[in-house]
Amino acid sequence: MSELRSIAAERDAADPLREMRDRFDLDDGVTYLDGNSLGALPRNVSARVADVIEREWGRLRIRSWAESGWWDAPQRVGDRLAPLLGAPPGTVVVGDSTSMNIFRALVAGLRMNPGRTEIVVDRTTFPTDGYIAQSVARLTGATIKPVAPDEIAPSENTAVVLLNHVDYRTGRRHDLPGLTASAQRAGARIVWDLSHSAGVMPIELERNNVDLAVGCTYKYLNGGPGAPAYFYVRSDLIAGLDQPLAGWCSHTDPFAMDPEYRPASGIAKARGGTPEILSLLALDAALDVWSDVDLAQVRQKALSLTEFFVRCVRELTSVECVTPLDENRGGQISLSCPNADKVMAELIARDVVGDFRPPDMLRFGFAPLYIRYADAVRAAEALAEVLR
Amino acid sequence: MSELRSIAAERDAADPLREMRDRFDLDDGVTYLDGNSLGALPRNVSARVADVIEREWGRLRIRSWAESGWWDAPQRVGDRLAPLLGAPPGTVVVGDSTSMNIFRALVAGLRMNPGRTEIVVDRTTFPTDGYIAQSVARLTGATIKPVAPDEIAPSENTAVVLLNHVDYRTGRRHDLPGLTASAQRAGARIVWDLSHSAGVMPIELERNNVDLAVGCTYKYLNGGPGAPAYFYVRSDLIAGLDQPLAGWCSHTDPFAMDPEYRPASGIAKARGGTPEILSLLALDAALDVWSDVDLAQVRQKALSLTEFFVRCVRELTSVECVTPLDENRGGQISLSCPNADKVMAELIARDVVGDFRPPDMLRFGFAPLYIRYADAVRAAEALAEVLR
Helix, strand or coil: CCHHHHHHHHHHHHCCCHHHHHHECCCCCCEECCCCCCCCCECCHHHHHHHHHHHHHHHHHHHHHHHCCCCCHHHHHHHHHHHHHCCCCCCEEECCCHHHHHHHHHHHHHHCCCCCCEEEEECCCCHHHHHHHHHHHHHHCCEEEEECHHHCCCCCCEEEEEEECECCCCCEECCHHHHHHHHHHCCCEEEEECCCCECCECCCCCCCCCCEEEECCCCCCCCCCCCCCEEEECHHHHCCCCCCCCCHHHECCHHHCCCCCCECCCHHHHCCCCCCHHHHHHHHHHHHHHCCCCHHHHHHHHHHHHHHHHHHHHHHCCCEECCCCCCCECCEEEEECCCHHHHHHHHHHCCEECEEECCCEEEEECCCCCCCHHHHHHHHHHHHHHHC | CCHHHHHHHHHHHHCCCHHHHHHECCCCCCEECCCCCCCCCECCHHHHHHHHHHHHHHHHHHHHHHHCCCCCHHHHHHHHHHHHHCCCCCCEEECCCHHHHHHHHHHHHHHCCCCCCEEEEECCCCHHHHHHHHHHHHHHCCEEEEECHHHCCCCCCEEEEEEECECCCCCEECCHHHHHHHHHHCCCEEEEECCCCECCECCCCCCCCCCEEEECCCCCCCCCCCCCCEEEECHHHHCCCCCCCCCHHHECCHHHCCCCCCECCCHHHHCCCCCCHHHHHHHHHHHHHHCCCCHHHHHHHHHHHHHHHHHHHHHHCCCEECCCCCCCECCEEEEECCCHHHHHHHHHHCCEECEEECCCEEEEECCCCCCCHHHHHHHHHHHHHHHC
16 A cells, blocks of 8 residues: 555544545545535435425425425524524525525625725636626626735725635635724625635634625535525624515515515515525535534544645645645645646546636545545545546 | 216316326325415426435536536526427526516616616515515616506606516406507516416417516426526517626636626526526426426316306305406416405315415415316315305
C-alpha cells in the first residue's frame, strides 16, 4: 500500500464521523465528489416520500394540509435547519428557489434602508445572484456596484450588500463576521448566500448579527435535486420585514381569503405561494441525518479532508490548487488545469465524479458526512493517471 | 333504489370516461369532492417518484441533470401540459408557484405596454392574485383597478388585465374569448389564471389569442400537493418577453456561468432558479393520466355531473346554488347555506369531502376523470341528512 493510502486508512479508522456514511445510499465503486453540487441520497428519504404520496396524499388527501402538518412545514423545516445556520427558532422559513429568495431579500433589504439606492454585489458570485440583483435594480431604481468581496467598501448610499459565504468557483470562504460588521458600520444591510457553506461548517448567523440570509438545501444538506431554499431574517427585523413575493401563505389568516393583504406576524410573513410539498418533505426527511451531528467535527473533517486531498494532488501531480489553504475554505477544492473539461470527463469515466466550471476549473466537493480520506487518495490517483 | 340513484347508475354505466377512475388511488368509502383543491393520487405516481429518488438521484446523482432529463423537465413537462391548455409546443414552462408566476406575468405584461400604468384585477379573485398585483404595483409605480370580471372596461392607460377563468368561490366561468378580445381592443395585455379551469374543460389559449396565462397543477391536473405552476406565453411574444424573476436557468448558456445575463431564446427564458425536481416529476407522472383523454368528453361530463348534483340537491334540500347553471361554470358547484363551516364538518365526518370558504360557501369539486354520478347522489343525500 502506498504511503498516502496508509495515512488515509488510519485517518478513516480514527474519524469520529465515519459511521455517518451508512446513513447514505452510496456505491463503493464510485468516488462521489460532487456533493457540493448535488448531495447524496440519505437512506431514509425514499420511504418517507412514499408515505407522503401513498398515505398523506393518497388516503388523507386534502386533510393532510392540517393533519399531516403540510401547512406549517415551511416553518417547521425552517426550525430544523436553524441549528445548522446558528439561527434561533422562528427565524428561518423554507420554500421557493434560492433565486426567488435572493429577490425577496434584496427588495426587503432596500426597504429597510429608505433613501439609499445602492446594492453592492460580489462580482465573483454565482451568476443567478447577479442576475436577480440586476432585476431588482431595474424594478426599484437601485444601482448595482459589483466588487470583490474583500473590497466591499460600502458607502453612505449602500442600502444592501449581497455576498456568497463560500465562492462556488474557487471554494474560497469569505469573512462573514468581518464583512457583516463592515457593511453594518456603513449603515447597510447584509444578505449572505450560504449555499456553499451550510452543512459543511457552523454558520452562526445570530452571533454575527447577520440581517438576512438565503441558501439552497440540495448541496451539503442533501435535500434532493432542486430542494427548496431557505430564508433567514434576524429576529428583531421580522416585525418590519416588507417582502415583495408575499403570496397567500404569508397572510395572517390565509383561509379567511381576505382581499386585503395583512402579513403574518412571525417568519411565515416571508412565505410565498403554495409550497411544493413532495420536495419540501424529502428535505425534511434528509435533515434527520443531522440530528446528532456535531458541526465542529464536520468543520474539522472538511478542513482535514480537503488539506489531505491537496497533499495527495501535490505528491502525484503538478496541478495548481486555487482554493485557499489557510482556513478560508469550505468543503470544496478547486484545481486549475489546461483542458479541465476533458480532464473531468476522463475522471468521470473512471468513476471519480467532480465537476468542471469554465474556463479551467476542476471542482471536488468533500461532504464530511460521507466522504472518506480513501476517496481523496483515489481521486488524486485517478487525476494523476488521467494527466499522464 | 331511489329514482336519483337509478339515474346515477344508468349514467355511470354509460359514461365514456368511467374507466379513468381506475387510474387513481381512491377509497370507495369516501366521496372525494375536493379535487378542485387537491386532485386525487394517480396510481402511477408513487413508483415513478421512487425511481427518481432511488435510481436517478441515488445512483446517477449529478448525471441525472443531463441523463435523466432533469434540466429540460420544465419545458418538457410544459409541452405535455400544452394540449390541455390549447397551447402549441414551446409556449409553456413549468416551475415555481402560481404566485411567483403571477408576479412574473404582471411585470412582463407591464413591460409589453410601456407608458401605460394601470393593472386591472378581478376583485373577486383568489386572494394571492390580488396580493401579488399590489406588490407589483408598489414596485413598478402601477396602479390597481379592481373590477368585477364582466365590467373590466380597460382604458387607454390599462397595461394589463389579470383575470381568473373560473372563480374559486362561486365556480363561475368567465368569458375567456370575449374578455380577451375586449382587453386587447383597448391595447391591454391579458393574463388568465387557469387554476380552476385547466383539466376540466378545453382552454384554447392559442385560438383565443391569449397573451399570458398561469395556473396551478394540483387541482384537476392531479400533480400532487403544491405541484409547480405553469406559465404560458403566446408564441409571438416570447422573443420580446422581459421577466423579472429570471434566475440562472433562464440564461441562454447557464453552465457558462456568464456574469452577464443573456436570456434563452425560447420559453426557457421564462424559467427562474433550480426547479424542485421531485415535485416536478411527480407532476410529469400524473400527466400520464391524460394521454388518451378527450377534453370534449371531460367538459361534457363536468357539465352533466354538476347539473345532476344540483338537481339532487334541489330535490333533497332547499339549499341555494351559487354557481351559474348555464354553461358558465367549470367542475365546481358552490352552495350557500347558514353555518356552512359546521355543515361541511358534518359532511366530512360522513366521508363526503368538500370544503368551506367564508362566509357561507360549501364547495364541491367534480373531477370528471374519477367522480361518478353515484357520488353526486351520495353527497346530496349526506347534505340532506346533515341539514335535517
